[in-house]
Amino acid sequence: MVATVGGMLFGFDISSMSAIVITEPYKRYFNNPHGVEQGAIGSALAAGSVVGSLMAGPISDKWGRRDSIMFACVWWLVGTSVQVATNGSGSLIAGRVLNGVCVGITSSQVPVYLAEIARKETRGRIIIIQQLAIEWGILFMYFIGYGCSKIKPDTDISFRVAWGTQYIPCVLLMIGLPFLPRSPRWLAKVGRDAEAIQTLADIQSGGDKTDPVVVAEWEEISTVLAAEREAQRGWRKFFYNGMWKRTMAGMSVQAWQQMSGANVIVYYIGYVFSMADLSGDINLTASGIQYALFIVFTSIMFFFIDKTGRRELLMYGAIGMAICHFVVGGLIGSYGVSVPEGVDGDLNVVVKVTGSPAHGVIAFSYLLIIVYALTLAPVAWIYAAEVWSLGTRATGMSLAAVANWLFNFALGMFTPPGFRNITYKLFIIFGVLCICAAVQAFFTYPETCGKTIEEIEELFRPGGPLPWKTKKGGSRLDAEIERVAQGGKPQIASQTIDEKGENSDHAEKV
Structure with missing residues (x-):
C-alpha cells in the first residue's frame, strides 16, 4: 500500500483538473481556455510523464526500484509548488510537466517493484492495488477540488488550495518508502545475493531461507539471471528473437489502454455530462459518482484477478467498451443540437442532447x-x-509507460478540439480502436496468470505456444517446491530457455 501511493499521485494530478476546469474561478482566471490551449494544459502531465518514463529504466537499474520512486517524489514537490504559485497558463503547464516527470517514473516502476516482490499466486492482486490507488487519488482530489470551488468563488484561492493538497500523498510516500524491502530480483541483478535471498525468505516464508519455496524460487531467479547476462546487450536485447514479442506486448497493451478512450472520459467527464444537459453542482456530483464506480468495480476485481486470467479480460473488456462508445456516439449524433456559442458559455462543448437520449x-x-x-x-x-x-x-x-504516456499526451491534446470540431464522431473513433485492441489481444497476448515471471519468458520464445492456446496456471514451480520438500534438487535450471530459444547450459555455472 505504501508503494502504490505513487499511483495515488497520478490520480491526484488527473482530477486536479477534471473537477476544476468547469468552475467559474478557473475559467475567469485563465480566460476561459478552450481548444488547443485547454488541450495543452490537460496533456502537460502526459508530456512530462513521457520524459519521466524514459528516465525511469536506467535510474531504476542503477539505484533500485525503491530509490527511483523516492527520486520521483522530488519532482512532484517542485511541480506542485509551481502549480500553486501559477500566474497563468504557461506556469500551470510547466508545473504539470514537472509533476508528470514524477508520474512517469512511478507509473512505470511501482508495477515493476510490486511484480518483483509478489508471490505468483497474488501478483495480480498486489499490482491491482496500484490501480486502486490511482482511482482513490482521482476520487479524493476530485471532491477536494469540488469542495474548494466553494471557497471564495470570486477569487483564485479555490484552485490554489486544491492543488496545494497534492503535497500530502507525496510526503506520506517519502516517509514510508525507507521502511520497504528492496526487490530481491534487483538485488540479485546487482550481485547482492545474500540480501536477495534474505528478502525472498522474508516475503515467502517468514525469514526461513531453507524453506522449499525459497530454495526453488531462488534457483529459478539465479538461473534465468545467469542466462540473461550472456544474452544481447543494449537496446538490441528488446528486439532480438523472442524479445520483440514481449516488447510489442508490453508497449501495445499500454497504448490500447489509452486508445480505448476511457481516460478521455476520466479527464473530461464534465464536458461529456455538459453535452448531456447537466450543469453546475449536478454536473460535478454526477462526475464524482463515476469515480466512485471506478473504485467499486476495480475493488471487485481485486478478489478475482488471479482467477480469471488476463487474455479474456483484455479481449472482452475492449469489446464491451466499444459497444459503449458506439451507443454514446450514436445518441449524440442522432439527437444532438448544435450550440456554436458553447453550452453554458463553455467553448469546449458545442453540442447538447436532452431528455431520454441525454439519460442514455x-x-x-x-x-x-x-x-x-x-x-x-x-x-x-x-x-x-x-x-x-x-x-x-x-x-x-x-518503454511500456512511454507508449501509455505518448498516447495519453496525444489524446489529451486531441480531445478538447475533437469535442469542438467532430463532436460525436470522437466516440465512434474510440469504438473502432477498441475493436482493434480486442483483435490484437487474441492473436498476440499469451496468458500469464498463475505463472512465475521467469516462466512467462518461455511463452514468448521462438517456437513457443500460440497465444490463443495458452491457459492460466500450470506453473512448474509448484512441482519444484514439492521436489525440494522431499529432499531433491530443483530441476528448473535444466529447463530454462535462454534468449536464443535453445536449451541453456547455465545450470552448472549456477
Whole structure:
C-alpha cells in the first residue's frame, strides 16, 4: 500500500483538473481556455510523464526500484509548488510537466517493484492495488477540488488550495518508502545475493531461507539471471528473437489502454455530462459518482484477478467498451443540437442532447467506466509488468509507460478540439480502436496468470505456444517446491530457455 501511493499521485494530478476546469474561478482566471490551449494544459502531465518514463529504466537499474520512486517524489514537490504559485497558463503547464516527470517514473516502476516482490499466486492482486490507488487519488482530489470551488468563488484561492493538497500523498510516500524491502530480483541483478535471498525468505516464508519455496524460487531467479547476462546487450536485447514479442506486448497493451478512450472520459467527464444537459453542482456530483464506480468495480476485481486470467479480460473488456462508445456516439449524433456559442458559455462543448437520449449518454458513460474498471484499467498495468525478462524489466516497463504516456499526451491534446470540431464522431473513433485492441489481444497476448515471471519468458520464445492456446496456471514451480520438500534438487535450471530459444547450459555455472 505504501508503494502504490505513487499511483495515488497520478490520480491526484488527473482530477486536479477534471473537477476544476468547469468552475467559474478557473475559467475567469485563465480566460476561459478552450481548444488547443485547454488541450495543452490537460496533456502537460502526459508530456512530462513521457520524459519521466524514459528516465525511469536506467535510474531504476542503477539505484533500485525503491530509490527511483523516492527520486520521483522530488519532482512532484517542485511541480506542485509551481502549480500553486501559477500566474497563468504557461506556469500551470510547466508545473504539470514537472509533476508528470514524477508520474512517469512511478507509473512505470511501482508495477515493476510490486511484480518483483509478489508471490505468483497474488501478483495480480498486489499490482491491482496500484490501480486502486490511482482511482482513490482521482476520487479524493476530485471532491477536494469540488469542495474548494466553494471557497471564495470570486477569487483564485479555490484552485490554489486544491492543488496545494497534492503535497500530502507525496510526503506520506517519502516517509514510508525507507521502511520497504528492496526487490530481491534487483538485488540479485546487482550481485547482492545474500540480501536477495534474505528478502525472498522474508516475503515467502517468514525469514526461513531453507524453506522449499525459497530454495526453488531462488534457483529459478539465479538461473534465468545467469542466462540473461550472456544474452544481447543494449537496446538490441528488446528486439532480438523472442524479445520483440514481449516488447510489442508490453508497449501495445499500454497504448490500447489509452486508445480505448476511457481516460478521455476520466479527464473530461464534465464536458461529456455538459453535452448531456447537466450543469453546475449536478454536473460535478454526477462526475464524482463515476469515480466512485471506478473504485467499486476495480475493488471487485481485486478478489478475482488471479482467477480469471488476463487474455479474456483484455479481449472482452475492449469489446464491451466499444459497444459503449458506439451507443454514446450514436445518441449524440442522432439527437444532438448544435450550440456554436458553447453550452453554458463553455467553448469546449458545442453540442447538447436532452431528455431520454441525454439519460442514455450518462448511463453508457457510467457503463463504459465500469467495464474499464473491471478489465483494461487494472489488467494493462499487470500484463505490462509481467511480460519482461529480469534483465529488461525496469527499462522495458519504462518503454511500456512511454507508449501509455505518448498516447495519453496525444489524446489529451486531441480531445478538447475533437469535442469542438467532430463532436460525436470522437466516440465512434474510440469504438473502432477498441475493436482493434480486442483483435490484437487474441492473436498476440499469451496468458500469464498463475505463472512465475521467469516462466512467462518461455511463452514468448521462438517456437513457443500460440497465444490463443495458452491457459492460466500450470506453473512448474509448484512441482519444484514439492521436489525440494522431499529432499531433491530443483530441476528448473535444466529447463530454462535462454534468449536464443535453445536449451541453456547455465545450470552448472549456477
